[in-house]
Amino acid sequence: MKENVPLMPLHDVAHPMDRGFVEVRELIQNARRKALQAVNTELVALYWQVGEYISRKIASAEWGDGVVDELARYLARTQPSLKGFTRRNLFRMRQFYEAYSGNEMVTPLVTQLPWTHNLIILGQSKRAEEREFYLKMAIQERWSKRELERQFQAALFERAVLTPPRVSPVVRQAHAAAADVFKDSYVVEFLQLPAEHDEAGLHRGLVSRLKEFLIELGRDFCFVGSEYPLQVGGRDFALDLLFFHRGLNCLVAIELKVDRFEPEHLGKLNFYLEALDRDVRKPHENPAIGLLLCATKESEVVEYAMSRSLSPALVAAYHLQLPDKAVLAAKLQEFYALNAPLPPEPSKTRS
Numbered sequence: 001m002k003e004n005v006p007l008m009p010l011h012d013v014a015h016p017m018d019r020g021f022v023e024v025r026e027l028i029q030n031a032r033r034k035a036l037q038a039v040n041t042e043l044v045a046l047y048w049q050v051g052e053y054i055s056r057k058i059a060s061a062e063w064g065d066g067v068v069d070e071l072a073r074y075l076a077r078t079q080p081s082l083k084g085f086t087r088r089n090l091f092r093m094r095q096f097y098e099a100y101s102g103n104e105m106v107t108p109l110v111t112q113l114p115w116t117h118n119l120i121i122l123g124q125s126k127r128a129e130e131r132e133f134y135l136k137m138a139i140q141e142r143w144s145k146r147e148l149e150r151q152f153q154a155a156l157f158e159r160a161v162l163t164p165p166r167v168s169p170v171v172r173q174a175h176a177a178a179a180d181v182f183k184d185s186y187v188v189e190f191l192q193l194p195a196e197h198d199e200a201g202l203h204r205g206l207v208s209r210l211k212e213f214l215i216e217l218g219r220d221f222c223f224v225g226s227e228y229p230l231q232v233g234g235r236d237f238a239l240d241l242l243f244f245h246r247g248l249n250c251l252v253a254i255e256l257k258v259d260r261f262e263p264e265h266l267g268k269l270n271f272y273l274e275a276l277d278r279d280v281r282k283p284h285e286n287p288a289i290g291l292l293l294c295a296t297k298e299s300e301v302v303e304y305a306m307s308r309s310l311s312p313a314l315v316a317a318y319h320l321q322l323p324d325k326a327v328l329a330a331k332l333q334e335f336y337a338l339n340a341p342l343p344p345e346p347s348k349t350r351s
Contacts, residue, residue, distance in 0.1 A: 044114075050085075050093045054068060055098050072085060092122075103128070133160070134156075159328065163185065165316070166184070171313070178248065188205075188206070188209075188212075188318050190212040191206070193320050237272070239255070240255050240256045242254070250285055253288055253289070260297060289312050289314070290311065294316070294318070297316075
């Protein structure tokens with residue numbers, strides 16, 4: 001339900017008087033966006049109410065499934081201009097209500113997303129916690145319908161549960177929210193790179209597809225520069241990619257490696273972080289964080305390398321193809337089975 005209307009930059013205004021006109025136009029456009037959001041909220045709330053009504057009628061045995069067919073035909077006959085109330089959609093409304101009713105933490109979220117987003121999440125999620133995860137992420141990241149569908153294809157929920165990011169104590173102390181910002185792996189299938197590629201090709205691909213890369217990183221990441229120049233002791237150095245994270249209020253340095261992670265990779269990244277904090281960071285900003293993006297990594301090697309390190313850095317892998325969602329779903333099933341709470345022992349009665 002979003003409307004993307006480009007705004008004219010103020011420097012493009014042809015006449016000084018037009019500046020005031022632009023401000024009025026922006027007021028109108030903001031009001032239109034709010035109106036569209038209000039319409040969406042009311043529409044989703046209506047679908048919730050209809051779903052609740054149908055659910056209760058069927059649960060109380062007042063209605064059978066056939067009555068929903070009659071309701072759809074009745075609405076089509078008496079309200080011919082009314083769209084979206086087919087038999088299929090009426091049952092979706094019932095499913096929508098039954099999936100979230102009773103969950104006071106989730107029900108306020110559903111009206112913040114368009115109905116199409118809700119249908120995607122409802123149709124592709126297998127667990128209540130998965131639905132809640134995608135509801136929160138879609139609101140936070142403001143994903144479009146296409147972006148939301150891609151996150152399901154990339155198995156974001158499965159990856160977040162099975163391989164959460166390893167955050168060192170230094171990062172956790174300086175940036176308490178870092179674990180919610182970074183990922184253990186990033187999917188960059190949109191680069192369409194061959195299996196055999198070099199760092200220059202990976203770098204060019206990420207810069208040329210920066211919009212997609214920013215979506216994969218997260219909405220609060222802002223691009224600062226590519227091959228960002230740093231000068232130390234009269235020598236020139238170039239950091240692969242530099243970003244700023246609005247939520248963490250800090251610079252984020254990303255170094256690229258097209259081979260597996262090696263402990264010595266951290267030395268160069270630590271050097272860059274020190275240079276950023278001394279020479280680039282502004283007084284109101286938090287210390288910089290480093291992200292080493294490698295083709296592969298072994299968890300145990302990363303853990304050993306980071307265990308005694310005082311570096312505010314993380315190590316993540318990048319994947320050139322979408323993961324096998326079926327394999328990850330099976331692993332997630334095993335994970336839940338292994339971590340399921342044990343049933344209470346039967347109470348012993350004394351004879």
